Amino acid sequence: MTWLNLHPLTFLVFAPTVLGFLLMALPHALGKLARLLGFLGALAIFVLSLAWLLGHAPAAGGTVMAERTPWFTLVGLPVDYALAVDGLNLWLVLLTTFLVPLTMLGTWNSLKDRLGTFAALFLLLETGMLGALVAQDLFVFYLFWEAMLIPMYFMIGVWGGDERRYAANKFFLYTLSGSLLWLVALLYLANKAGGFNPAVMAQAASALPFGVQGWLFIAFAVAFAIKVPLFPLHTWLPDAHVQAPTAGSVILAGVLLKLGGYGFIRFAIPMFPQAAMHYAKPIALLSVIAIVYGALVAMVQRDIKKLVAYSSVSHMGFVMLGLASMTVIGTQGAMLQMLNHGISTGALFLLVGMLYDRAHTRMIADFGGVAVKMPIFTTFFMIVTLSSIGLPLTNGFVGEFWILNGTFLSGFQWGRLYACLATSGVVLGAVYMLWMFMRVFWGPENKDEDSGTHHLHSDLNAREIAVMLPVVVLIVWMGVHPKTFVAASETPVTALLQEVKAPAPRTFILTPAVHEASEAHEAVGAAGAHAPEAPTAHEVHQ
């Protein structure tokens, strides 16, 4: 067990892959067994991650677990095998390990063929996501970031809807286009820094002229913004979401999009603080456009799944707005909103999937009066809808409130206007979600022979209720006591923003040295060297 004690993160990241390859080797006839084994494996990973990551008291600076060892030196440049879980990624890692078994259980009967391969790809995808989340070396991060595309490509392309080939290719090539240009920036900086350690690269970047820094930041930002997706780079998302099988949509919305936001806060902003401050305003503007535009487009959708897909554009716009506000409260709001969106939108896709499995249609017009036939389902859908809208006491409210608060206090020239416009996005969110809810669930029962409602014969079964219950618990928990989920990121986020706004010379506080740096900067903060006086997330909550 000593190996496991030394390499817990390696185990968490690669255990799914090992299991995945074993499942892939199972004969076709054993698909159902493979599905079961895959689920049990993913569940075990979740339990382990919960026990390990929440069981360890975080070290000074918030690092929960870390591994760092030289991996290889490829003709000159060293690559470190560096993984760490700290305040910034702790909950995103747990969200990932939570959503994978949940989705497997929630879509148990959705697929009919090649179950083993699907479970295997799902597990490979989990490795990619976890690896990208915990990687602390940019080369390693890049490897996982790109490797994630492969299983997702096949999940959409093989098990997707009618337009699956188009959607899968679009998803793959769109994402690849951003990350390839980013690779050039990465190589440029790695050559300057002599390696891929983000702290060293940040130092090298700060020595470059501001114009070059700006281009490098743009290269990073575009790769991440495609993943988020930020308007106007979002066009791959509706296709991929709608065509993907339910499980694919859940993971795409639940985790993959988060990696974009996470990339900003982990790499793009701390590595190029000046450029990030410089480009914060345009990013905030694009976020506001995404919020309003996503909501407006969602409103006119006739397909529930497509509506949820566009709502993702709107919600992820909030995340980007919070990050661009460059305030502690806004960034903390963005961190929470990423978790919120993972839970709520993931749950929405699961629910839409459950409806589709029964009715074989997702058109709003095909339904009506579903509440009569499926009361339990309707209850769950209502709760998740309210959370997605951001009703107080649900998770959606806290995140959006903090983000709007942060934007309002950001001190941007148009910051207050942006906050007001973004607030209209909350209202529009209520409009499109409730309008859809009304048309699908309320009203007289649609008795038409061809209608979706007509084909609904059973309410949720025990398995589906078991899937939804933890989601509801989380929705309420995050809404009532968000501190559980943002306490870990408070220190690193505060330190990061002080760093970003501090005048040169900089000390580069990228993990795992967050702690020392944050102490160093408290002195600066006390002297009043940094501006806007935003209350911390903690204070607002109380």
Place this chain on the structure above:
Amino acid sequence: MSLTPSQWAALLPLLIPAFGACLVILMSIDKDQATTKWIRGAMYGTALLAVGASFWYLTDLWRTGSQPAFFQLHMDRLAQFTGIFVAVAAALTILQSWDHFHQEGWVKGETLALLLFAVVGMVLFASTTHFVVLFLGLELFSIPLYALVGTVRARSESAEGGMKYFLTGAVASSCFLMGGVLTYGLSGTFDLAAAASILTVQGLTFDPLVLVGAALMLLGFLFKVSAVPFHQWTPDAYEASPHPIAGFMSVATKGVAFIALLRVFPGSFGSLGPVGAKMQAVLAVLAVATLVLGNLTALVQSNVKRMLAYSSISHAGYLMLGFVAGTPAAYTGVLFYLVIYLAMNMGAFGLLTAFGLVGEQTTFEDLRGLGWKRPAMGFSAAVFMLSLAGIPPLGGFYGKYMIFRELVGTGHVGLAILGVIASLVSAYYYLRFLVALFLQAPSAEAERLASDRPAVRAPLAGAAVLVSAAIVLAGGFIQYALADGFAKRAITEGLGLLR
């Protein structure tokens, strides 16, 4: 005259396959060779044994670190690298040929003998800087390949492809010869390394004739690597060739031509400042043209072999970018890239045999749904195509990584951006292969045909494909061993760069 043991040691990598080739020819005298199973087995066994022995011998030389020479033939680390490279390619080709020629109903021992002679020529070509020996090697591997392309005489397009390849190849060879003769005329020596220093001493580095000589030699190399605008023969020749031969040409010809180019340009002419710089500029322009044309043309192909041909053209472009960067690390990247390229391209062509596609049956349509029927082959196909597209964590990514990194490091950011855009475009047509294999159900017509035919059995081609997939995966996970332990030592100790 008697040879010293060291001279024998330098000659053995040439003698072993040549001896094997003679044996195979003797065996193939029998008229019923196609039907007599044991003769067939003996021929293939002999050929495999010959390349296996030369592989074993060269790895042994590599381990001991000795670099023997026979006059102008230097069996140094770079030549040993080439010999190992070519031996692996030839072994995979022989394995695939067994199944492919059986499927085509066209079994001739001569093909194996020609293949082995080509191996001899290739090793010779990459182990010298003496122009006459270089030319000898070039012709010794080119002529058997002309014949191999047109080997299936029953098919008219096979003869057509062979003839096209021969005519254009002959012109390129004469240009190459002319270049060497000009250099000889000016310097008075056929040894290119010596010629370079003589020209420098005589102050002839700016002489236009030197430039013309160098350019004509470069043309010869670029023809063999199928760089634009000397690429037109490639799709026709690949389409005409039997699948394994097309794979062998795409890999081995390109590989040795690049390695010989390494010896001649950065190796010998590197000291010829202005000429070297001009050649690098020419390579940069042609690399761009190759990447753009190769990738864009590959997009619209419906025939898998033609797609792979244009893909092989575009890979020449990436490799040329390594020469544009021109650092030892970039050359290491070029060699590493070649190793991975060997595995992925031999694998991709091997798949056609493993799936039992014969004759004209090589469109994307014919591949539909096959990935699910043959999961191991399907998995390998995914490995090859994603690696060709340069997706991590597979070997192809690291090849591009090393070349692009050096390109960015030497200030060619624009070329690197063009290179990644080219990779993006290429991802589309490599995905088409996977789309056909996995995302499309077989057409009704194909299902009907398949039920009429006995199931495809191609165990040896399948094994060759799996070996190739293993190499590509190894390139992704123990890349440092291949790059630093193998490719870098060939550059530093063989070529004498960074010594």
